[in-house]
Amino acid sequence: MDELNNAFRKLIVGVDTKVPLLNGDYVTAINLDNAATTPPFNSVMKKILEFVPWYSSVHRGTGYKSIMSSEVYEEGRAIIKRFVNADKSRDIVIFTKNTTESINLLAYILAQDDDDSIVLSTEMEHLANDLPWRDKFKVDYICTDECGKLSIEDLEMKLRKYAGKVKLVTVTGASNVTGFKNPIHEIASLAHRYGAKILVDGAQLVPHCPVDMKDFDSAEHIDYLAFSAHKMFAPFGIGILIGPQKTFENIDPVYKGGGAVTLVSRQFIDWESPPYNNEAGTPNIIGIVALLEAIRILNCIGMDVIHEYENSLIDYTTAALMGIPGVVLYGNSEKHESKIGIVSFNLLGFDHRLLAKILSCEAGIAVRSGLFCAHPYVEKLLKITDQELQYYQENPDVPFPGMVRISVGLYNSYSEIDALVACLRWINGDKIKCKQKYTEISQKVSGPKSPLLYTPRKKMP
Ligand code: PMP
Numbered sequence: 001m002d003e004l005n006n007a008f009r010k011l012i013v014g015v016d017t018k019v020p021l022l023n024g025d026y027v028t029a030i031n032l033d034n035a036a037t038t039p040p041f042n043s044v045m046k047k048i049l050e051f052v053p054w055y056s057s058v059h060r061g062t063g064y065k066s067i068m069s070s071e072v073y074e075e076g077r078a079i080i081k082r083f084v085n086a087d088k089s090r091d092i093v094i095f096t097k098n099t100t101e102s103i104n105l106l107a108y109i110l111a112q113d114d115d116d117s118i119v120l121s122t123e124m125e126h127l128a129n130d131l132p133w134r135d136k137f138k139v140d141y142i143c144t145d146e147c148g149k150l151s152i153e154d155l156e157m158k159l160r161k162y163a164g165k166v167k168l169v170t171v172t173g174a175s176n177v178t179g180f181k182n183p184i185h186e187i188a189s190l191a192h193r194y195g196a197k198i199l200v201d202g203a204q205l206v207p208h209c210p211v212d213m214k215d216f217d218s219a220e221h222i223d224y225l226a227f228s229a230h231k232m233f234a235p236f237g238i239g240i241l242i243g244p245q246k247t248f249e250n251i252d253p254v255y256k257g258g259g260a261v262t263l264v265s266r267q268f269i270d271w272e273s274p275p276y277n278n279e280a281g282t283p284n285i286i287g288i289v290a291l292l293e294a295i296r297i298l299n300c301i302g303m304d305v306i307h308e309y310e311n312s313l314i315d316y317t318t319a320a321l322m323g324i325p326g327v328v329l330y331g332n333s334e335k336h337e338s339k340i341g342i343v344s345f346n347l348l349g350f351d352h353r354l355l356a357k358i359l360s361c362e363a364g365i366a367v368r369s370g371l372f373c374a375h376p377y378v379e380k381l382l383k384i385t386d387q388e389l390q391y392y393q394e395n396p397d398v399p400f401p402g403m404v405r406i407s408v409g410l411y412n413s414y415s416e417i418d419a420l421v422a423c424l425r426w427i428n429g430d431k432i433k434c435k436q437k438y439t440e441i442s443q444k445v446s447g448p449k450s451p452l453l454y455t456p457r458k459k460m461p
Contacts, residue, residue, distance in 0.1 A: 001309075001312070001414070002413075002414075004309060005309075005411070005412075005413045005414070008301075008309070008410045008411045009411045009413070010042075011041050011042060011043070011233075011297060011410075011411065012039050012040075012041065012042065012233070012411045013039050013040045013041070013042055013045060014029070014039050015028075015039075015411055016028055017029050018364075019364045020364075021361060021362060021363070021364060022361035022362065022441070027363065027364040028364065029364050029366065030363070030364055030365045030366065030412075030416045030419060030420070031366045031409070031412070032365060032366060032367050032406045032407060032408060032412065032416070032420065033366045033367055033368050033405075033407060034231075034341075034407045034408060034409035034412070035176050035204060035231070035342055035368070035372075035405065035407030036231075036368055036407070037230045037231060037235055038207070038230070038231055038232065038233050038235070038409050039233065039235070040233055040234060040235055040236075040290070040294075041233040041234070041293065041294055041297050043293055043296075043297055044233060044234050044290045044293045044294055044297075047289055047290070047292075047293040048236075048286055048289055048290055048293075051072070051286070051289045052286075054068045054069065055069060055285065055286065056068070056069045057069065057282055058070040058073045058282075058283055058285055059073075059259065060259075060282075069285050072285065072288065072289060072292070073283065073285055073288055076093075076288045076289075076291070076292050077092070077093040077275075079292050079295060080093050080240060080242070080291070080292075080295065081093060081242070083206075083211075083295050083298075083299070084202075084206065084211045084212065084213050084225060084242065085211075085212045085213050085214065086213045086225070086242045087213070087215070087216050087244075090216055090244055090245060090246075091213070091242050091243065091244060091245070092242070092243065092244075092245045092248060092274050092275045093240060093241075093242050093275065094240070094241040094242075094243075094248070094274070094275045094278045094279065095238060095239070095240065095275075095279055095283055095284065095287075095288065096238075096239035096240065096241055097237050097238065097239050097284070098228045098230065098237070098238075098239035099128055099201060099202070099203040099226045099227055099228045099239055100128040100239070101239050102226035102227075102239045102240060102241035103128050103129055103132050103170075103199070103201065103226050103241075104128075104132040104254075105241060105254060105278060106132075106199060106224055106226070106241060106243065106247075107132035107133050107136055107137075108132075108136070108254045109247060109248060109251050109254075109278075110136075110137075110167065110168060110247070111136035111137065112251055112252060114136070114137065114167075116138070116165070117137065117138075117165055117166065117167035118137060118138050118139070118140060118162050118165050118166045118167065119133045119136075119137040119138070119139050119140075119166070119167060119168045119169075119170060120139075120140055120141070120142055120155070120158055120159070120162075120166050120168070120169045120170070120196070121133055121139055121140075121141050121142070121170050121171070122141055122142040122144065122150055122170075122171050122172070122182075123141045123142065123143055123144040123150075123376060123377055123380060124144050124148060124150060124172060124175050124177070124178070124180070124374070124377045125170075125171075125172055125201065125374065125376075125377065126172060126176055126201065126203065126372075126373050126374050127373045127374065127375065128201065128203070128373070129170055129171075129172060129199075129201040130376070133170065137167070137168075140158055140162075141376075142154050142155045142158060142169075142171075144377070144380065147178075147331055147332070148175065148177070148178040148180060148330065148331035148377065148380075148381050149180055149331075150171070150180070150182050152183065152186065152187070152190070155169070155187060155190060156190055159190060159191070159193075159194040159196065160194070162194075163194075164194065164195050166191070166194060166195070166196040167196060167197065168191075168196060168197050168198070168199055169187060169190075169191040169196050169197070169198045169199075170198070170199040170201070171184065171187055171198065171199070171200060171201070172200070172201040172203075172204065172205075173200045173201060173202045173203075173204060173205025173206070173209075173211070174204040174205045174208065174209070174339075174340045174342075175204065175331070175342070175374070175377070176203070176204050176342065176372055176373070176374060176405075176407075177330070177331065177342070177344050177372050177374050177377055177378055177381070177403070177405065178330060178331025178339075178342065178343075178344060178381070179204075179314065179331065179339040179340045179341065179342030179343060179407075180331055180338065180339055181205065181209070181338050181339060181340060184198070184200050184205075184222060185214065185220035185222075186220075188214075188219065188220050188221060188222055188223075189219040189220050192219050192221070193219070197223040197224065198222055198223050198224070199223065199224040199225070199226065200222050200224070200225050200226070201226055201227075202225050202226060202227035203226070203227055203228050203231060204231070204340060204342070205227075205340070206225075206227040206231075206232065207227070207231045207232035207233075207298075208303075208306060208307055208310060208340045208341060209303055209304075209306075209307045209340065210303040210304055210307070211225070211303075213225055213242070216244075223243060223244065224241070224242065224243040224247075225240075225241075225242045225243075226239070226240065226241050226242075227239070227240050228240075229287060229290060229291040229294065232291070232294050232295075232298065233294045233297070233298075234287070234290035234291040234293070234294035235290075236284070236286055236287040236290040236291075237284050237287045238284055238287030238288055238290070238291050240291075245274050247274075248274035248275065248277065248278060249273065249274055251277065251278075253271065253277050253278055253280060254278075255278075255280040255281065256269075256280055257280035257281050258280065258281065259272070259276060259279060259280050259281060259282070259283075260272050260276060260277050260278070260279065260280035261277075301410070306410050307340070309410055310340065310341035310408050310409070310410060311339065311340070311341060313341060313408045313412060313414065313417065314339065314340075314341040314342065314343055314406075314408055316414060316417055317343055317406055317408070317417045317420070317421075318332065318343050320417060320418075320421040321343065321345055321421070321424075323421075324347075324421065324424055324425055324428055325428065326347050326348040326349065326428055327345050327346070327347055327348075327424070327428075328345060328346045328347075328348060329343065329344070329345045330344045330345065330346075330381045330382075330403060331343075331344065331381065341407060341408035341409070342405065342406070342407045342408075343405070343406050344372075344381075344403040344404065344405045344406075345403060345404055345406075346403055346404065347404075347424065347427065347428060349431055350427070350431070350435075351399065352369040352370065352401070352402040352403055352404050353369050353370070353399070353402070354435070354438060355369065355404050355427070356368065356369035356404055357438070358423075358427055358434065358438060359404075359420070359423055359424075361438075362423055362426070362427075363419055363420070363422075363423040365416075365419065365420055365423060367404055367405060367406055367420075368404070368405045368407070369402055369403065369404045369405070370400075370402040370403075371400070371402050371403075372403075372405055378402065378403060381403075382401050382402075382403070384401060406420070
């Protein structure tokens with residue numbers, strides 16, 4: 001494992017970067033916040049530098065460089081399709097800026113021929129796969145259980161209840177809070193049986209596991225898939241939306257402008273065919289070059305190898321966290337094959353923000369704390385009542401509960417997890433002293449929005 005990890009670490013920009021601690025010492029940064037974004041691969045940076053001398057505007061120039069850039073741009077669609085086994089001719093790849101934009105775009109398009117239909121989302125979604133549907137469709141949410149796992153029984157029950165009126169089942173491939181993977185092909189089969197299509201929010205799935213959209217003729221076919229390059233070692237502003245060409249024909253584009261039209265007069269607009277009608281303006285070719293190189297590296301390693309390595313690392317993390325008194329784990333499951341490398345927790349008696357900040361200030365460890373843009377899911381896992389929610393809404397100065405999240409990438413090591421656990425044990429061992437130290441410091445710095453520390457101003461009664 002160590003050899004594998006050493007090889008993975010060499011692929012990443014910035015694994016040896018030193019960051020300052022509160023005491024002024026410098027340590028090698030430990031990034032356990034890969035679900036938010038990942039650092040680039042070294043070869044992605046190299047590829048960009050190699051490409052830049054050939055960089056030019058796509059589709060608009062007759063110069064050699066422009067033709068080259070256009071070729072990279074178009075060939076990129078085929079490479080991306082192969083990566084997730086999308087259909088060569090019937091699917092199209094639309095370039096966006098991230099998963100959020102991809103899902104908003106699809107929601108906008110599907111709402112155009114809407115006829116009062118229903119979208120089934122789930123209780124475990126990131127807001128990116130919840131909010132875009134709310135103002136356009138009647139939305140219902142498939143339940144999760146106590147642990148945070150999606151209820152397939154509830155999905156089927158709701159599909160039956162709405163009797164053919166469900167247009168889309170939209171579900172995350174893997175949760176950014178608990179790491180639970182959803183059985184997307186089983187969900188696809190069910191959705192299709194009841195005449196609905198499926199969108200998979202692949203933001204957390206595509207970077208960590210093999211994804212297969214499967215044949216159009218298969219009941220398990222994934223109709224739409226969205227994901228972000230910045231979560232897969234190519235942080236240059238590219239998102240992907242894949243779906244059948246047909247969906248994107250004869251629509252009113254959300255963004256209107258050059259590149260999306262064939263001919264315009266004062267009297268008429270002739271829109272381009274898909275995907276171009278949805279890609280108005282100058283596209284982000286550097287972002288695409290970066291993504292294609294990242295895909296090449298991920299393919300060389302093998303997505304199943306990545307999945308296995310990250311899962312063993314998160315199993316190790318989970319077991320170690322369970323050994324710390326006062327740690328409360330969320331969405332804990334024994335079956336690691338149905339998870340990706342994420343675990344969320346709290347340390348009893350500690351504010352989640354403060355804990356995350358102490359990890360950074362004392363050990364140079366980056367984690368995430370809060371609601372992870374999956375507010376309803378985290379609220380449910382934390383068992384926050386409607387009454388409490390209303391209280392927090394009416395009192396925005398009262399610090400809201402949350403969790404701390406560890407999310408690993410292929411370059412994280414077992415020794416980094418050991419450092420995390422050692423720091424948590426140290427904090428836990430001397431809770432009172434530790435809290436006191438950070439409260440005193442926080443009083444010296446300027447207010448609750450300080451980059452270093454957060455001071456709760458009011459307490460919940
Ligand atoms: N869905 C999930 C499951 C996510 O984890 C995220 C990012 N945290 C998103 C959607 C949104 O991705 P982006 O910020 O790249 O649009």
